Amino acid sequence: MDEDGLLRSSGRLSLNEAIPYDTRCPIILPRKHPVTRLIVKEHHVEGKHIAGTNHTLALLSNKYWLIGGREEIREWENTCNECKRGKPRGGQQIMAPLPKSRTNVDTMRAFDKVSVDFAGQFLTKQGRGKIKTKRYLCLFTCMKTRAVHLEMAFGLDTDSFINCLYRFTSRRGIPSEIRSDNGTNFVGARNEFIKLFDTIDKAKVERYF
Ligand SMILES: [Zn+2]
Missing domain, CATH: 1.10.10 (Arc Repressor Mutant, subunit A)
Known part of the structure; x- marks a missing residue:
């Protein structure tokens, strides 16, 4: 207790004049x-x-x-x-409910229902001393099992995507549903398939399948 009536602590340094x-x-x-x-x-x-x-x-x-x-x-x-x-807390994104194709268990075959998107570009080497060229990644993902299948695309055009899709279906089987965003190559491929479907002789096809 000091002269002002304050309670003070005293340690082993209490006699050290160097400290206030x-x-x-x-x-x-x-x-x-x-x-x-x-x-x-x-x-x-x-x-x-x-x-x-x-x-x-x-x-x-x-x-x-x-x-x-x-x-x-x-x-x-x-x-x-x-x-x-x-320090305000950031807003939280409200997530949409999962689409039916993600949750229904009608078939458990992998890559039966897939979604697709492009990534890139990637600069790829074609060999020693050769010029580097642009390539894109085409990613297919199974909506049931979450398995992924990667394909290399030569460009962002419709033909490149159709080639990717052809290679994908050859290896993994034909999917019953494909989901994508509104990318020009995806929309272009869809239009191509609709055109193809319209031109084929449906009566002849039905005779065989
Ligand atoms: Zn404060």
């Missing part, structure tokens, strides 16, 4: 006291609301000995309105 008196014998502050809280707040504001718990504690330790100091500072950091405003 306040640091040698810091004022003991009780936990959860309104005055303690105000002192913590002052130092928190001094740290411009961005100083971490340890830094604020170090600043306070120059003059005060806080009982449960780290918790006291953390409590204030959690209640500080300025800090809350500075």
Whole structure:
């Protein structure tokens, strides 16, 4: 207890003249006291609301000995309105329900229902000393098993995609459903298939299948 009636802590450095008196014998502050809280707040504001718990504690330790100091500072950091405003939580995207083809279990054959997309471009080497050329990745993914099948596409045109699709169906079987975005090559391929379907002699085909 000093002449002002303040309770001070005394450690083994209390006789060290090189350190200021306040640091040698810091004022003991009780936990959860309104005055303690105000002192913590002052130092928190001094740290411009961005100083971490340890830094604020170090600043306070120059003059005060806080009982449960780290918790006291953390409590204030959690209640500080300025800090809350500075760290807003990002909005959460609402996810659409899964399409029926992802959840129905009518058949479990892999690649029966697929979705497709392109990725790239990738610069590929055709051999030593040759010029690098652009290639694209055509990715098929099974909507049931989540298995993937990768094909190399020579370009973003419709013909390249049809070639990819031909190679894919040759290896994995003909899918009953294909989903894609509205990419020009996908829409182009769809139109080509509709045209092809219209031109074939349906009566003749039905005779055989
Ligand atoms: Zn703050």
